[in-house]
Amino acid sequence: MKLISTKICKTGDIGVNDNLFGGIMLAWLDEAGGIMAANVCCDHNVITLKMDEVLFKHPVKVKEQIRIYGKVEKMGKTSVSLYLEARRANLKDKSEEVVCSTEMVFVRVDPAGKPVPIKVCL
């Protein structure tokens, strides 16, 4: 899998239970997926169509670094399906632990927001 982005859990990202607020993690996943989809489609104009189940397996605490990895599951005509994994980095022993994962679908769109075929630009 490819590293897309790294985030740090800040005090302002915390919910009522002293853990990272789930909605912040969803935004991080959406952003990382959008970055990967844009790169795959060679176009900034991609839009989130779908996010599958997200299971928050482990809590994330303030100061922890979260690395978001992704891989392409399927290329369609106008859509790309991605598998995304958020991993907590242990800076001491260099290990990583998956805290949540999901699948997402992004669609390449034209300026009017209508689906258009993905260009191949590798």
Ligand SMILES: CC(C)(COP(=O)(O)OP(=O)(O)OC[C@H]1O[C@@H](n2cnc3c(N)ncnc32)[C@H](O)[C@@H]1OP(=O)(O)O)[C@@H](O)C(=O)NCCC(=O)NCCS
């Ligand atoms: C994304 C959007 C442009 C797609 O328009 P649409 O008319 O529904 O598109 P289509 O039915 O032609 O499908 C487009 C692609 O999505 C795929 N798709 C549609 N429904 C799907 C589903 N439930 N699961 C997986 N893929 C799906 C289609 O197979 C197609 O892919 P392909 O061309 O690779 O085969 C439109 O739904 C939209 O604007 N949604 C809002 C997006 C948005 O605002 N996102 C931000 C978060 S709120």
